[in-house]
Amino acid sequence: MFTCYTAGELATQNLTLKLPAETIRKAKVVAAERGTSISALVTEKIEEIVGEDAAYQAARRRASEWLAHGWHLGGPSAGLGAGPSTGLGAGERRRDG
Numbered sequence: 001m002f003t004c005y006t007a008g009e010l011a012t013q014n015l016t017l018k019l020p021a022e023t024i025r026k027a028k029v030v031a032a033e034r035g036t037s038i039s040a041l042v043t044e045k046i047e048e049i050v051g052e053d054a055a056y057q058a059a060r061r062r063a064s065e066w067l068a069h070g071w072h073l074g075g076p077s078a079g080l081g082a083g084p085s086t087g088l089g090a091g092e093r094r095r096d097g
Helices: 021-034 038-069
Strands: 002-006 009-013
Touching: 021 038
Parallel strands: none
Antiparallel strands: 002 009
């Protein structure tokens, strides 16, 4: 069963799978122990995988944006002129008093 969401409704679509007979037998046992169906088990797992993939893609996109932005890691930087820890611009001196 393939699940898709449309305008607040839960629409379903049939999906045919070929699985080894032993896998189907084990899935029936697991489904029975959990009080659910094989279809529900498959739906749950596919939704889990899709969710993980969406989260991974979002994190990857953010990381790419951060890398494209670039980061100043301290030290002298052309055009900025700020010292690494003093907060003074290039050529400025602290005035005491």
